Amino acid sequence: MTMNRRDFLKVSTGASGSLILAVSLPGCASVQTGFQPDTGEWKPDVWLELTRDDNIVFTLARVEMGQGTYTGLTTLIAEELDVNPARMKVKFAPVAPEYRNPLYGLQLTGASTSLATSWKPLREAGASARQMLVMAAAGVWGVDAGACTTEDGRVVHPNGIDSLRYGQLVELADKEVIRGKVALKPRSEWKYIGRQVGRLDARAKATGKAVYGIDVDLPGMVYAVMTRSPRYGGAANDFNRNDIIGLPGVRDAFITERGVAVVANSYWQARKAQQSLQVDWDFTKAIDLSTDQVFEGYRQAATNDPGARERSEGNVDKAADRATKVIEAEYEQPYLAHATLEPMNATAWYHDGGMEVWAPTQAPDLGRIAAARHSDLSPSAITIHTTFLGGGFGRRLTQDYIEEAAAVAYQLKVPVKLVWSREEDTRHGFLRPAMLHRMKGSLNDGELTGWHHQVVGPKILDWYVRNAAPAQYPWAPKFLYDTLGRVGLMAEGIATPKDISAIEGATSYPYQVPNVSVRHTHTDPGVPITWWRSVGYSHNGFAVETFMDELAHESGEDPVQFRRKMLDAEPRHREVLDRAARLAGWDQPAPEGRARGIALFQSFGTYVAQVVEAGIEQGEIKIYKVTCSVDCGQVVNPRIVEDQIAGGILFGLTAALYGEINFDGGEVRQSNFHDYRLLQQHQAPEVIVDIVDSDAAPTGVGEPGVPPVIPALGNALFALTGERQRRLPLTA
Amino acid sequence: MAFSLTINGHRHTVEVDSDTPLLWVVRDEIGLKGTKFGCGAGLCGACTVHVNGQPARSCLTPVEMVDGADITTIEGLANDSQLHPLQQAWIDQGVPQCGYCQSGQIMTAAHLLANNPSPSREEIVNAMTGNLCRCGTYARIVAAVEAVAGGVGHYEPAGEDA
Numbered sequence: 001m002t003m004n005r006r007d008f009l010k011v012s013t014g015a016s017g018s019l020i021l022a023v024s025l026p027g028c029a030s031v032q033t034g035f036q037p038d039t040g041e042w043k044p045d046v047w048l049e050l051t052r053d054d055n056i057v058f059t060l061a062r063v064e065m066g067q068g069t070y071t072g073l074t075t076l077i078a079e080e081l082d083v084n085p086a087r088m089k090v091k092f093a094p095v096a097p098e099y100r101n102p103l104y105g106l107q108l109t110g111a112s113t114s115l116a117t118s119w120k121p122l123r124e125a126g127a128s129a130r131q132m133l134v135m136a137a138a139g140v141w142g143v144d145a146g147a148c149t150t151e152d153g154r155v156v157h158p159n160g161i162d163s164l165r166y167g168q169l170v171e172l173a174d175k176e177v178i179r180g181k182v183a184l185k186p187r188s189e190w191k192y193i194g195r196q197v198g199r200l201d202a203r204a205k206a207t208g209k210a211v212y213g214i215d216v217d218l219p220g221m222v223y224a225v226m227t228r229s230p231r232y233g234g235a236a237n238d239f240n241r242n243d244i245i246g247l248p249g250v251r252d253a254f255i256t257e258r259g260v261a262v263v264a265n266s267y268w269q270a271r272k273a274q275q276s277l278q279v280d281w282d283f284t285k286a287i288d289l290s291t292d293q294v295f296e297g298y299r300q301a302a303t304n305d306p307g308a309r310e311r312s313e314g315n316v317d318k319a320a321d322r323a324t325k326v327i328e329a330e331y332e333q334p335y336l337a338h339a340t341l342e343p344m345n346a347t348a349w350y351h352d353g354g355m356e357v358w359a360p361t362q363a364p365d366l367g368r369i370a371a372a373r374h375s376d377l378s379p380s381a382i383t384i385h386t387t388f389l390g391g392g393f394g395r396r397l398t399q400d401y402i403e404e405a406a407a408v409a410y411q412l413k414v415p416v417k418l419v420w421s422r423e424e425d426t427r428h429g430f431l432r433p434a435m436l437h438r439m440k441g442s443l444n445d446g447e448l449t450g451w452h453h454q455v456v457g458p459k460i461l462d463w464y465v466r467n468a469a470p471a472q473y474p475w476a477p478k479f480l481y482d483t484l485g486r487v488g489l490m491a492e493g494i495a496t497p498k499d500i501s502a503i504e505g506a507t508s509y510p511y512q513v514p515n516v517s518v519r520h521t522h523t524d525p526g527v528p529i530t531w532w533r534s535v536g537y538s539h540n541g542f543a544v545e546t547f548m549d550e551l552a553h554e555s556g557e558d559p560v561q562f563r564r565k566m567l568d569a570e571p572r573h574r575e576v577l578d579r580a581a582r583l584a585g586w587d588q589p590a591p592e593g594r595a596r597g598i599a600l601f602q603s604f605g606t607y608v609a610q611v612v613e614a615g616i617e618q619g620e621i622k623i624y625k626v627t628c629s630v631d632c633g634q635v636v637n638p639r640i641v642e643d644q645i646a647g648g649i650l651f652g653l654t655a656a657l658y659g660e661i662n663f664d665g666g667e668v669r670q671s672n673f674h675d676y677r678l679l680q681q682h683q684a685p686e687v688i689v690d691i692v693d694s695d696a697a698p699t700g701v702g703e704p705g706v707p708p709v710i711p712a713l714g715n716a717l718f719a720l721t722g723e724r725q726r727r728l729p730l731t732a
Numbered sequence: 733m734a735f736s737l738t739i740n741g742h743r744h745t746v747e748v749d750s751d752t753p754l755l756w757v758v759r760d761e762i763g764l765k766g767t768k769f770g771c772g773a774g775l776c777g778a779c780t781v782h783v784n785g786q787p788a789r790s791c792l793t794p795v796e797m798v799d800g801a802d803i804t805t806i807e808g809l810a811n812d813s814q815l816h817p818l819q820q821a822w823i824d825q826g827v828p829q830c831g832y833c834q835s836g837q838i839m840t841a842a843h844l845l846a847n848n849p850s851p852s853r854e855e856i857v858n859a860m861t862g863n864l865c866r867c868g869t870y871a872r873i874v875a876a877v878e879a880v881a882g883g884v885g886h887y888e889p890a891g892e893d894a
Binding site: 210211217272393639643646649678 | 806820823827828833871874
């Protein structure tokens, strides 16, 4: 292990001076940098690898699940290195502290943070490498480095004629030392940031060559399927093993913590054998509830416990006493599945005292803990290989599918691929929690004087910390894992970040109202939950922006004007609101039979306003058009921003129209795309995405398109029918 | 049992259970991973391949039903090193996000254009609506198909007897 020799790297990569990491990192870097004479490779830092023959490889530490990190982050480093991003090769990062997301102290991709957290470090890394190459060339020529320029992978002599390829300079560049800070290019000199750089992964994905987790293939590989308890929390007591092991192709069948595994020579043989499985389940610890009971429990909790005070200004009770009108509303939002098109899967191989795992995961270091838990291996004996992800949306932050593959692989001595069926994916996932919202608004002669919002439901960290806490301390002995999880929860808000998953978007209520109260009543029905594209914003967006619409209506004011007059202190909110209204022709009547609704919502630092134009055709909700204005600060790739926002809109509309996972006696009712529907091509509305030109620090775009479109559609339907829907999904 | 298939112009003999879906034969026996598993019920279209020139949901097609057939997968759409115009359009338009559904999308679009070189937008939407995309790339898909329909005209995919 080579000591990291450059301080600037400590600064740039060691943004891993993370918020949560209480134990300091070991004194030397786990990723070897420097020049390797045998291979001719120069690694100026943990991100870049330049070779003598001009291969430039970027290590991508934020996984690619459609959101565009593969292109966006490569563009950042390429810009400063001064190389066309299309020439760079991209490889997925292994698990190492250097690749952690500095906001979480974990190597995870989520919360629309990849670009925001990479914005400075990656440009600094590119600029530093470029500077060292320039200094090396200047040394060769005996000229002033400041007079040299660069052009797409070459250093150009001050005479403008001679040049040296980066590859020719790698060995010399390694010996250069940068003193002080490296200057970043001014905005006016950018060649790639803010321009149309085509998606670097498009070719692989249009030719079928991109390797997703499910595509991993190893010599001698066998296939496993897992039969899980129909009710979450159940465990297998026994099963008809003798019937199963005689079936064609079956290699083995056994009980694991997660259910009964059937292993066969082919996927189909494993699936067929699974049909003959008879399992005796122990449901002692299993959930046994219906969706109605979940909401009944929420309502009781809401009544019994006003909840933790999360935001409080003025006195909402006094405001209500003095109001001319007090409006109350209750909103219900169901459990939601992620329905990534690539079902959960992982491939694991236990060999030579260690385990290799190939998986489409949003958190490879948590995956390593998950695999360690289900074997007698330590995390350091486990290697995680990340692949392309066929969708993530938060589902792949939870590593249950890696636990399963690891548990099975640990019993076998051959590589094993475990693939979930769509039905299993729908029924056994970790879900967006069902939530209840109680709202109370005070209007005094049309002015909103009081806003009370009670959020009722579980916290996601309760379900997540189990693997997340040990991932932060991978050297901790395994018997401490559960302790670490509990300590993580106890120290929430002190040593670990406060869990805002239930209240985000509620506490950030942007409107200037003199009396504001936001409370969270914490209640957890025991249904497994995780992050889901836009997380708490997804349900708080619906509650806040639907209630704003109700209040606008009650006060007799136009929904845009009603919001606008309370946004004097929020110019970026107001800007997107105005722009979306203008672009959508808000002042003009909607075409015959249609109506418009608007919503404004900030999430993950990004401001979004959307106008939905909808109608009802042949008994079904028809969405004609969505007009969206977005302010996400500096845009790195305009097309990816547009596509992420538009994709988020369709994701939100899918939830608004169809999204609902329901329980009956503890079992999920839905199973496949016929009863857990996705929006189809012929239902997709025209989507217009208007991006505010800004040089503010870039913020996320993967998720912020989702929250406002749900209330905007509901508000449009109210404008159309005069009936307010307070429960999702919406009906015609 | 043994079955004989011509996949992307190459003849293969596979020894599998007769009810094995074509999807798993193509992916795990032949090793062509571009065709994807999404739902196993013909609902999403990610597994779309061409069987004797017709689009088929390979997850619901038992191999015994296609014994002796000509199969084209996403890997066989390109002609030697020349991409199918739709693949090029997919790249130019930046269609894929996660990309998982796109093999199936392109195979469906290729069949549409092979039979209807200049479809209207409505025809494109109707032809493509059985292919689900969770990322919401629908508008880009239509734009890419239109770009090819408007610019290239009739195209015969490689490896298929048109």
